[in-house]
Amino acid sequence: MKKIAFAGAAVVAVAIGAYLTTTKTNSQETADTATEGAAIVSVTLPETLSAEAQVGKQAFDAVCAACHGKNAAGKDGFGPPLVHKIYEPSHHGDMAFFLAVQQGVRAHHWRFGNMPAQDGLTRADVAGIVTYVRELQRANGIN
Known part of the structure; x- marks a missing residue:
């Protein structure tokens, strides 16, 4: 029993x-x-963007936002936020963005997988994107 x-x-x-x-x-x-697809971080926008950052925003929106999200806030399931302390200038300098576009990036901080190289962007485009991202970062206390 x-x-x-x-x-x-x-x-x-x-x-x-x-x-x-x-x-x-x-x-x-x-x-x-x-x-999935939602912003990963909340981004405070600067009151104004410089002329170079405005051009960079257009390039970012056309090429980068599909993975890194609107205003570089990241995109759940797609790519990390660039408005994040990991990407502050002292850790990932401006050249890191140029190299990422040219060569791609092996995943090392996030679990989104590797970033492929991005075609169709000139050095001037990338410089504008970097300016845009840095202005967003500064508006969010990332210096």
Whole structure:
């Protein structure tokens, strides 16, 4: 009799565990689906952008925003925010952006995968993008 009661309790425990795991997994999948593509950080915009940053914003929006999000806020499931302390000038200097565009980047700070090299951007385009990102960073306390 004790064996039957123990076996019954084990079956109930396994069923409850399976139910909780399934419920958690389904909820997590729903949460992940709902946030994919959402901005990763909140970005405060500068009151004004310099002329070079305005041109850089246009290039950023055309090429970079698909992964790095609007206003470089990152894009969940796609790419990291560039308005983040990891990309402050003392850690990733301006040249890092030029090299990333030219050569791509092997994933090392984030889990978005490798960034491929970007075609169709001139050095002047990248300089404008860097100016735009740096002005966004400064407006968000990243110097």
